[in-house]
Amino acid sequence: MDEPGKPTDLSYAASGVDYDMLDLFKRECQQAAAATGGALARHGLAEPPKVRGESAYLIELADCYLAHVEEGLGSKNLVADAMLEATGRSFYHAIGVDTVATIVNDVITSGALPIAVAMHAAVGDAQWFAHPARRRDLAAGFAAGCLAAGAAWGGGETPALRGIVEPGAAVLAGSALGRIAPKSLRIAGDVADGDAIILLASSGVHANGITLCRRLAERLPQGYLTPIGDGRGYGEALLAPTVIYVPFVAACQQAGVRLHYAVNITGHGWRKLMRADASFVYRMTALGDPGPLGRFLQAAGPLDDREAYATFNMGAGFAAMVAPAEAARTVALARAAGFTAWPGGRVERQGARKAVVLEPLGVVYEAASLGVR
Amino acid sequence: MDEPGKPTDLSYAASGVDYDMLDLFKRECQQAAAATGGALARHGLAEPPKVRGESAYLIELADCYLAHVEEGLGSKNLVADAMLEATGRSFYHAIGVDTVATIVNDVITSGALPIAVAMHAAVGDAQWFAHPARRRDLAAGFAAGCLAAGAAWGGGETPALRGIVEPGAAVLAGSALGRIAPKSLRIAGDVADGDAIILLASSGVHANGITLCRRLAERLPQGYLTPIGDGRGYGEALLAPTVIYVPFVAACQQAGVRLHYAVNITGHGWRKLMRADASFVYRMTALGDPGPLGRFLQAAGPLDDREAYATFNMGAGFAAMVAPAEAARTVALARAAGFTAWPGGRVERQGARKAVVLEPLGVVYEAASLGVR
Numbered sequence: 001m002d003e004p005g006k007p008t009d010l011s012y013a014a015s016g017v018d019y020d021m022l023d024l025f026k027r028e029c030q031q032a033a034a035a036t037g038g039a040l041a042r043h044g045l046a047e048p049p050k051v052r053g054e055s056a057y058l059i060e061l062a063d064c065y066l067a068h069v070e071e072g073l074g075s076k077n078l079v080a081d082a083m084l085e086a087t088g089r090s091f092y093h094a095i096g097v098d099t100v101a102t103i104v105n106d107v108i109t110s111g112a113l114p115i116a117v118a119m120h121a122a123v124g125d126a127q128w129f130a131h132p133a134r135r136r137d138l139a140a141g142f143a144a145g146c147l148a149a150g151a152a153w154g155g156g157e158t159p160a161l162r163g164i165v166e167p168g169a170a171v172l173a174g175s176a177l178g179r180i181a182p183k184s185l186r187i188a189g190d191v192a193d194g195d196a197i198i199l200l201a202s203s204g205v206h207a208n209g210i211t212l213c214r215r216l217a218e219r220l221p222q223g224y225l226t227p228i229g230d231g232r233g234y235g236e237a238l239l240a241p242t243v244i245y246v247p248f249v250a251a252c253q254q255a256g257v258r259l260h261y262a263v264n265i266t267g268h269g270w271r272k273l274m275r276a277d278a279s280f281v282y283r284m285t286a287l288g289d290p291g292p293l294g295r296f297l298q299a300a301g302p303l304d305d306r307e308a309y310a311t312f313n314m315g316a317g318f319a320a321m322v323a324p325a326e327a328a329r330t331v332a333l334a335r336a337a338g339f340t341a342w343p344g345g346r347v348e349r350q351g352a353r354k355a356v357v358l359e360p361l362g363v364v365y366e367a368a369s370l371g372v373r
Numbered sequence: 374m375d376e377p378g379k380p381t382d383l384s385y386a387a388s389g390v391d392y393d394m395l396d397l398f399k400r401e402c403q404q405a406a407a408a409t410g411g412a413l414a415r416h417g418l419a420e421p422p423k424v425r426g427e428s429a430y431l432i433e434l435a436d437c438y439l440a441h442v443e444e445g446l447g448s449k450n451l452v453a454d455a456m457l458e459a460t461g462r463s464f465y466h467a468i469g470v471d472t473v474a475t476i477v478n479d480v481i482t483s484g485a486l487p488i489a490v491a492m493h494a495a496v497g498d499a500q501w502f503a504h505p506a507r508r509r510d511l512a513a514g515f516a517a518g519c520l521a522a523g524a525a526w527g528g529g530e531t532p533a534l535r536g537i538v539e540p541g542a543a544v545l546a547g548s549a550l551g552r553i554a555p556k557s558l559r560i561a562g563d564v565a566d567g568d569a570i571i572l573l574a575s576s577g578v579h580a581n582g583i584t585l586c587r588r589l590a591e592r593l594p595q596g597y598l599t600p601i602g603d604g605r606g607y608g609e610a611l612l613a614p615t616v617i618y619v620p621f622v623a624a625c626q627q628a629g630v631r632l633h634y635a636v637n638i639t640g641h642g643w644r645k646l647m648r649a650d651a652s653f654v655y656r657m658t659a660l661g662d663p664g665p666l667g668r669f670l671q672a673a674g675p676l677d678d679r680e681a682y683a684t685f686n687m688g689a690g691f692a693a694m695v696a697p698a699e700a701a702r703t704v705a706l707a708r709a710a711g712f713t714a715w716p717g718g719r720v721e722r723q724g725a726r727k728a729v730v731l732e733p734l735g736v737v738y739e740a741a742s743l744g745v746r
Contacts, residue, residue: 043523070530
């Protein structure tokens with residue numbers, strides 16, 4: 001889930017992750033993958049237009065679309081491991097929820113609701129599972145995440161990969177199968193001039209920008225135990241479980257509110273708002289509350305507004321674009337489903353310009369700043 | 374994909390992988406997962422009976438079953454990395470095929486045909502992708518595997534996980550979405566007394582027992598370059614791409630041959646033949662040819678027959694149980710689809726006994742020797 005922010009002292013470039021090389025491989029994979037779509041014809045199936053490059057892959061059946069997502073948690077579990085060592089407290093229930101959340105929050109951007117989720121937990125040494133609370137909390141949290149997403153936990157894979165995974169570490173990831181039924185519920189990316197942008201609150205950093213957060217912890221004298229000002233320590237705040245937004249999309253579908261586009265605000269922070277293919281300006285007028293953790297990260301980094309919103313979700317974890325006449329109802333539906341939500345801005349056509357404007361902060365991200373879709 | 378063989382000098386127990394701990398976690402996951410099946414009700418869906426514990430998770434729709442599989446390659450790519458270093462030759466096209474094969478060969482044991490496959494490639498350092506042949510071959514091999522399986526390559530995830538994945542290494546894995554249509558094509562595990570067991574040839578070790586193979590390479594003076602007697606070196610023979618058995622199952626379905634059960638012969642070797650829930654004796658009378666690599670592994674290990682067939686596929690990578698009257702036609706269908714296939718044995722009811730008998734070798738594996746399903 002980690003993706004690059006703008007280079008700073010705490011930047012991803014400085015952390016040695018070579019995103020140029022990663023992006024090159026991704027592009028080569030996308031080209032090779034696109035050439036395989038024809039294989040569906042022998043099954044009497046096809047992929048719908050405009051599906052390549054989106055967060056979920058779709059296949060069209062007679063009466064529904066199927067969605068398929070493969071996703072990974074990134075390095076957030078290293079924070080939980082550090083907290084386990086420092087405090088004896090297992091945060092692995094939250095990590096289990098996080099792993100499911102990273103997967104299912106991608107599924108719903110297509111309009112699909114997740115129906116089955118699988119876990120992949122690859123460890124360097126089976127002794128990783130010897131800690132009872134870590135092992136049990138991970139399983140219980142994964143199950144809780146599935147239930148919150150309305151999905152069955154189907155299967156999984158738990159290899160011990162000595163020589164591939166670091167001793168004492170785990171790769172946490174998985175996949176989901178989703179369904180869009182009826183097909184009219186597909187979110188196909190038909191953003192329109194004048195659309196309202198509804199924002200839903202996050203619970204903290206979710207699973208993004210974690211490499212940067214870990215580097216910051218190394219520089220803090222109290223590390224993950226540093227108080228952030230709301231009674232919580234830094235590590236505890238980082239490990240708040242990711243919000244699962246499935247019930248919001250489900251509620252909109254049940255109420256007949258059409259989502260023109262939906263964005264899981266992950267890597268690239270608020271720049272993700274311009275993920276849709278079409279060229280629009282996303283003018284954000286109400287950014288919401290970045291929360292104690294967001295403020296702490298900005299102060300401790302230090303990160304200016306431009307850097308912070310390009311890297312973290314800064315309090316808003318999910319966005320939906322709807323017709324302006326639906327804005328109030330969409331917010332009400334989100335709130336009724338238990339989310340903090342607000343009208344955050346609007347979509348504007350400005351010729352071929354594609355940008356995200358954070359009006360209250362005077363920050364603008366032009367299209368070139370979002371390298372990958 | 375790696376699973377334990379019987380402890381020997383080259384055993385998995387000796388390699389330090391604690392399968393008790395892994396199996397404990399798997400069981401806890403299975404319990405937690407089983408409790409989530411009810412989540413499907415809100416979608417008007419359900420999981421069919423007898424699906425938990427099988428290789429593919431199934432969801433029942435009105436006119437089909439959907440299948441979902443998450444799988445990993447294990448450590449076979451470490452052999453390819455060693456060969457790349459020793460010879461400059463990239464075997465990553467084969468590794469790409471292998472990764473798809475481990476996934477789709479599990480999908481088809483349910484009677485589902487794979488329709489979408491996703492790649493997960495997690496590296497310790499993005500520099501892993503800097504080798505052009507390795508990077509391109511992996512993508513091309515993955516695409517070729519998908520096409521051989523009749524599936525579209527949908528999406529994927531390629532994180533750089535410093536501190537989790539070893540520098541220079543990669544976790545290769547993925548997931549698939551499959552479909553059984555019509556529903557009558559489900560392979561539900563109704564093995565019957567007297568069934569014929571049809572075996573399909575493997576291309577070598579596929580992706581199983583690789584940890585043991587790697588340990589053996591360390592003990593050989595010429596390592597992976599050791600000739601195995603057929604003109605190939607040991608490493609090259611290990612890296613023969615895994616056979617994709619999808620066209621065999623598809624051909625049986627098209628011809629109306631009902632498979633009572635199907636087994637992807639992976640970890641646990643031939644003990645996997647008794648994977649089905651019901652209690653039967655699987656009497657194998659024609660084991661086929663273990664090939665130059667199988668013979669080399671036995672001699673070099675050394676591994677006696679009991680150990681070798683409990684760990685490796687020894688020349689047979691896939692098995693199907695069919696009514697005896699269908700045996701000849703099933704073999705003919707497999708051969709017409711390009712596979713080497715033969716009638717390997719028969720299913721016998723012997724009260725509550727569950728065992729695999731390798732008659733020509735005088736080897737018997739009782740049920741207790743297959744710890745996990």
